[in-house]
Each structure stands twice: as structure tokens, then as C-alpha cells.
Amino acid sequence: MAAILEFEKPIQELENKISELRSFSKEKGIDLSNEISILEKRAMEVRESIYGNLSSWQNVLIARHPERPNTHDYIEYLFTDFLEMHGDRLYGDDPAVVGGIGRFNGHAVTLIGHLKGKDTKENLVRNFGMAHPEGYRKAMRLMKQAEKFRRPVICFIDTPGAYPGIGAEERGQFEAIAKSILTMAKLKTPIITVVIGEGGSGGALAFGVGDRILMQEHAIYSVISPEGYASILWKDSSRAREAADVIRLTAQAILELGVADKIVPEPLGGAQRDPEAAAELLGQCLAETLDELVEIEPEKLVLLRHDKFRVIGALGAD
Amino acid sequence: MVLDVFRKQKSIAVQPELESREIPEGIWSKCGSCSEILLNKDLDKNLKVCLKCGFHFRLTAHERIKFTLDSKSFREMDADVLPVNPFKLTDYENKLTVARSKSSLNEAVVTGEGTIEGFPVVIAVMDAHFMMGSMGTVVGEKITRAVEAAVSGEKPLIIFAASGGARMQEGILSLMQLVKTVEAVARLGDAGQLYISVLTDPTTGGVSASFAALGDIIIAEPDALIGFAGQRVIEQTIRQKLPEGFQSAEFFKQRGFIDSIVPRSELKGTLARLLELHLQGVK
Numbered sequence: 001m002a003a004i005l006e007f008e009k010p011i012q013e014l015e016n017k018i019s020e021l022r023s024f025s026k027e028k029g030i031d032l033s034n035e036i037s038i039l040e041k042r043a044m045e046v047r048e049s050i051y052g053n054l055s056s057w058q059n060v061l062i063a064r065h066p067e068r069p070n071t072h073d074y075i076e077y078l079f080t081d082f083l084e085m086h087g088d089r090l091y092g093d094d095p096a097v098v099g100g101i102g103r104f105n106g107h108a109v110t111l112i113g114h115l116k117g118k119d120t121k122e123n124l125v126r127n128f129g130m131a132h133p134e135g136y137r138k139a140m141r142l143m144k145q146a147e148k149f150r151r152p153v154i155c156f157i158d159t160p161g162a163y164p165g166i167g168a169e170e171r172g173q174f175e176a177i178a179k180s181i182l183t184m185a186k187l188k189t190p191i192i193t194v195v196i197g198e199g200g201s202g203g204a205l206a207f208g209v210g211d212r213i214l215m216q217e218h219a220i221y222s223v224i225s226p227e228g229y230a231s232i233l234w235k236d237s238s239r240a241r242e243a244a245d246v247i248r249l250t251a252q253a254i255l256e257l258g259v260a261d262k263i264v265p266e267p268l269g270g271a272q273r274d275p276e277a278a279a280e281l282l283g284q285c286l287a288e289t290l291d292e293l294v295e296i297e298p299e300k301l302v303l304l305r306h307d308k309f310r311v312i313g314a315l316g317a318d
Numbered sequence: 319m320v321l322d323v324f325r326k327q328k329s330i331a332v333q334p335e336l337e338s339r340e341i342p343e344g345i346w347s348k349c350g351s352c353s354e355i356l357l358n359k360d361l362d363k364n365l366k367v368c369l370k371c372g373f374h375f376r377l378t379a380h381e382r383i384k385f386t387l388d389s390k391s392f393r394e395m396d397a398d399v400l401p402v403n404p405f406k407l408t409d410y411e412n413k414l415t416v417a418r419s420k421s422s423l424n425e426a427v428v429t430g431e432g433t434i435e436g437f438p439v440v441i442a443v444m445d446a447h448f449m450m451g452s453m454g455t456v457v458g459e460k461i462t463r464a465v466e467a468a469v470s471g472e473k474p475l476i477i478f479a480a481s482g483g484a485r486m487q488e489g490i491l492s493l494m495q496l497v498k499t500v501e502a503v504a505r506l507g508d509a510g511q512l513y514i515s516v517l518t519d520p521t522t523g524g525v526s527a528s529f530a531a532l533g534d535i536i537i538a539e540p541d542a543l544i545g546f547a548g549q550r551v552i553e554q555t556i557r558q559k560l561p562e563g564f565q566s567a568e569f570f571k572q573r574g575f576i577d578s579i580v581p582r583s584e585l586k587g588t589l590a591r592l593l594e595l596h597l598q599g600v601k
Binding site: 070075126162163164165166168169170171172173174175177179181182185186201202205208221222223225228229232233246247248249253254257259306309310312313314315316 | 409455486488556
């Protein structure tokens with residue numbers, strides 16, 4: 001059972017009532033199927049109304065849900081023969097980034113993604129999905145390897161941001177992110193980027209230069225976290241809810257702004273409610289996108305990728 | 319991210335009406351490092367470097383152009399590209415208005431062509447006085463167009479970075495400017511042309527993590543703040559004070575990320591020498 005968010009409580013209450021009625025009916029041998037089906041119908045309506053009208057902030061909470069499927073889950077569901085590759089060959093291996101080779105829908109592909117943990121223990125190992133420079137450098141190594149062997153690259157974005165720490169700065173966080181963007185810009189092989197949870201700033205963008213940018217329905221993507229925006233521009237981090245509206249970070253907003261190409265639907269209530277169904281929906285979308293991209297000449301892909309990003313932005317007259 | 323907006327300003331132009339009645343307006347400046355009171359006339363003559371301690375004051379884009387290019391050689395490009403307010407934020411509109419009237423610039427970067435000791439260049443100069451040099455769509459666009467002008471005009475490119483990072487008020491659109499500028503620089507590189515990146519105080523966030531990090535040659539001014547994450551964010555994350563000199567130009571040179579730290583007095587000469595060394599098959 002997924003952890004319940006505050007705004008999901010009405011659904012939770014109805015679900016509890018239904019299961020109470022069920023066990024009562026079973027215990028006493030009384031037929032309550034009519035009452036139960038009324039409540040079930042009501043629960044579905046409430047669910048649709050809540051998830052159909054999520055505020056930006058509620059979306060943020062779903063995107064950060066601790067039980068939301070992560071890169072590791074999607075590898076398990078969608079890839080066969082996956083072999084993880086470690087290390088940047090320069091300094092070390094960053095557990096906040098996973099990368100490797102596997103088979104997806106008949107294609108040998110390189111998969112790279114941020115990896116958040118699902119509990120405190122895992123998160124301490126994975127550093128909450130916040131990469132150090134060696135994570136980005138490992139990713140670049142694997143991207144170039146993919147290009148050499150003409151494998152498409154799939155990137156999963158799921159990070160609050162690049163890690164802001166002393167070692168990360170000392171080892172050139174800025175340079176690693178810039179080079180990762182450059183490497184992707186020039187890579188002569190198809191790249192699909194999917195934001196599967198939280199897409200936080202430059203640390204997310206380092207995997208974000210795709211031929212196609214997909215966003216899961218409840219994923220978010222932003223230049224800064226709502227908390228950061230509120231604390232810097234309003235000097236009040238408690239106004240994060242408000243900031244979530246202002247900075248336009250939902251999948252729908254990112255699509256409308258011309259950054260995302262497609263929204264990948266999630267099961268009602270979010271991917272954490274039914275990870276397997278979420279994986280299936282994601283898999284379908286990835287398969288279609290990949291089939292489309294492998295038909296395009298690698299040189300042409302690089303040109304098209306340039307053209308795609310060249311026009312993003314809001315420009316006045318000149 | 320524009321976190322370094324909040325870094326303690328090292329230089330303060332003394333505002334007589336607020337701070338002291340004895341110093342006439344616009345005549346003196348106080349060094350942000352050693353607190354020496356300096357005559358503006360002497361300071362300008364010294365390229366805005368403190369005569370006592372060598373502290374490098376932040377420059378406006380036009381001061382930088384004056385100190386770098388041959389006199390009267392600068393021809394500005396794209397001066398009229400104006401920022402829009404994509405999310406219609408009142409705060410942003412106000413900030414832009416204030417920044418424009420204070421700086422007499424339309425945006426946080428000035429781009430154009432000129433010569434350095436006779437060598438033609440395309441130049442882009444960021445100005446930290448305009449919303450901390452933050453990069454929104456227009457800054458990204460002007461820099462991209464400057465890089466494209468360098469490619470089509472077969473000229474070397476010099477970019478002076480001075481920025482707190484991506485401009486938050488344009489959200490994801492600002493973040494995408496990192497890609498746009500890097501894509502442009504990638505094409506310049508493919509064309510085999512020179513790109514010199516000069517990191518000045520401050521070069522952080524989305525600007526350090528994009529085009530500024532990708533020069534064929536990376537030069538920094540002494541003591542410039544450079545880095546990805548803002549210092550307050552790092553301190554809050556690791557819950558300890560940062561060591562003296564953390565994220566300075568010297569810090570990154572020692573760690574292998576900068577080719578050379580060049581004092582302002584030698585910068586024009588150094589750039590001219592590099593441009594001459596890269597003349598290919600000519601002369």
C-alpha cells in the first residue's frame with residue numbers, strides 16, 4: 001500500500017469503508033454488494049475528481065513520492081539482459097547514477113538514469129539521486145560507447161538536482177554538466193529522455209538533451225525547486241506551494257512551453273499506485289518513439305536535435 | 319541558479335546621501351576588499367582594479383568592452399532584442415524595469431564585433447549589474463547569435479561570463495538556454511574556430527555549467543567566484559562553513575579547470591597574443 005498524501009485522504013476513507021463493509025458482510029453473511037458498489041462508484045468519482053484537478057504542488061508531491069517507481073524499477077520491468085556498468089574511469093563510481101546496456105523491445109540500448117532510493121537507507125547510498133561529477137562523467141562514457149556501437153540511448157531523469165557539496169565542486173560539477181550537455185548535443189545515435197519523477201535544474205538537464213523529451217504525467221521539470229524559488233525570490237520557503245504554480249513545472253506546462261514532446265500517461269492516482277501498469281504505459285511510449293528514431297540517419301538526428309533546442313524560449317520582437 | 323545574488327558584494331559604490339555626507343557623489347569608490355577610498359578617476363585609469371590591494375571591481379559590459387577592444391572598433395549586434403515575461407509575473411516585470419533603467423541596457427549581455435590590437439573578434443560580454451547577469455531566453459539567444467556570427471564570419475569568439483546562473487523567472491525556458499548555447503558552441507568547435515571563455519566575478523550556476531565551461535581556452539580574472547552551486551546552498555546542505563577561497567578562480571585553477579588566471583592589466587595583451595597564435599595559414 002502506497003503512503004497516503006494529504007489530499008488523497010478522502011479516497012483513503014472511502015476505501016477503508018469499503019473494506020470494512022466487505023469484511024462485515026463476509027463475517028455476518030449479509031449481502032451488502034449493493035452498498036459496496038455504490039461506495040466503489042463514489043470512490044472512483046472522488047479519485048477522478050481529485051487526480052483530474054491536481055494543483056501544481058500536489059503534482060510535486062506525487063513526483064517526489066517515495067514509492068514512485070524509480071529508474072531501477074523501470075529497468076526491471078522493461079529491459080532484459082541488463083548489465084550495469086560502473087565508473088567514470090577517472091575518479092570513481094557514483095551510485096546516484098546508474099547506467100548500462102540491455103535489451104528493450106528488440107533493440108540493444110544504453111540506459112542511463114538518476115537513481116533515487118525508496119527509503120532512508122537506500123537514499124544514503126544513492127545520495128537522494130543527486131549526482132557528483134563522476135556520475136555525469138560515467139554517463140558521458142556510456143553515451144560515447146553507445147555511439148560507437150550504434151546503440152540508442154535512453155535517459156531517465158529523476159533528481160532534485162546536482163549535489164551541492166565540497167567534493168562535487170572541487171571535482172568540477174559545472175564542467176561535468178556542461179560537457180554532458182555537449183556530449184549529448186553531438187551524439188550520433190538516437191537519444192530519448194524521459195522525466196520519470198523530479199527534473200531538478202542543471203543536474204537533470206545533464207541527461208536532458210534528447211531527440212525526444214517525454215514526461216510522465218505526474219513528473220515535474222524546473223529550473224529551480226519551488227522551495228528554492230520561494231526562498232530566493234520571496235525570502236520565504238513556506239510559500240513553495242504558490243511557487244509551484246508560478247514556475248510552471250508540471251508535465252502539461254512543460255509540453256505547452258514547447259520543451260516536452262509527449263506526456264506519458266500514468267495509472268489513475270500516479271505511478272506509485274500501480275508500478276507495473278505505469279511501466280507498461282511507459283514501455284509502449286518508449287517503443288513507439290524508438291521505432292521512429294532508429295529510422296533517422298544519425299547525422300540527421302544531430303541536426304534535428306540542434307534545431308529543436310534552437311527555437312525554445314520566449315522572445316520579444318527585434 | 320541565481321543564488322549568488324546574495325553573496326556579499328565586494329564592491330560598493332559609495333552612496334553619499336545614504337552613507338556619508340563627506341564624500342561627494344560619483345567621485346570616490348570604496349574597495350570591497352581592503353576598504354581603501356579611491357578616486358574614481360584613478361580607479362578608471364587602473365581598469366577598475368584597486369590601486370592598493372589589486373582587488374578587481376565588477377565591470378559593466380560597456381566598461382569591459384572599452385578595456386578590451388580597440389577604441390571605436392565595437393559594433394553592437396542585436397541590441398534591441400527585448401526580454402518578454404512569459405509567465406506574466408509582476409515581480410519580474412518590475413525587476414526588468416529597474417534593471418533597464420539602472421544599467422541602460424536591454425538585457426544582461428552585450429554582443430558585437432570589434433578588434434583587439436587589430437585582430438577581429440566576435441565578443442559577448444555579460445553584465446552582472448543587470449539582474450545578476452542571469453540567463454533567460456534573450457541572454458541565451460544573443461549569445462547563440464553571437465556564436466553563430468563567429469561561425470559565419472569565420473572569426474574567433476570571446477565570451478566574458480558574469481552571471482549568477484539561469485534566470486528563475488523564465489522557468490524551464492531559461493534552463494533550455496544552456497542547451498541552446500552549448501549547441502551553438504559545438505558548431506563553432508566543429509568549424510575549427512577558436513573560442514576563448516573568460517570567467518569573471520561571478521560565473522556560477524547555469525552559465526558556468528554551459529558555454530562558459532567549454533572554451534578552447536579558459537581564462538579567469540583573479541579572485542572571481544566560479545562554481546556550480548551557490549555557497550549558501552552548499553552550507554545548508556553540508557551544515558558547515560566553507561573554507562576561505564572556496565570556489566575562487568585560484569581554487570579551480572589548482573584543481574585543473576582553468577588554463578590561466580590573468581590580471582585585468584594583462585588581459586587585453588594576453589587575448590591579442592592568443593588571437594595571433596591562432597591565425598592559421600595567414601601571414
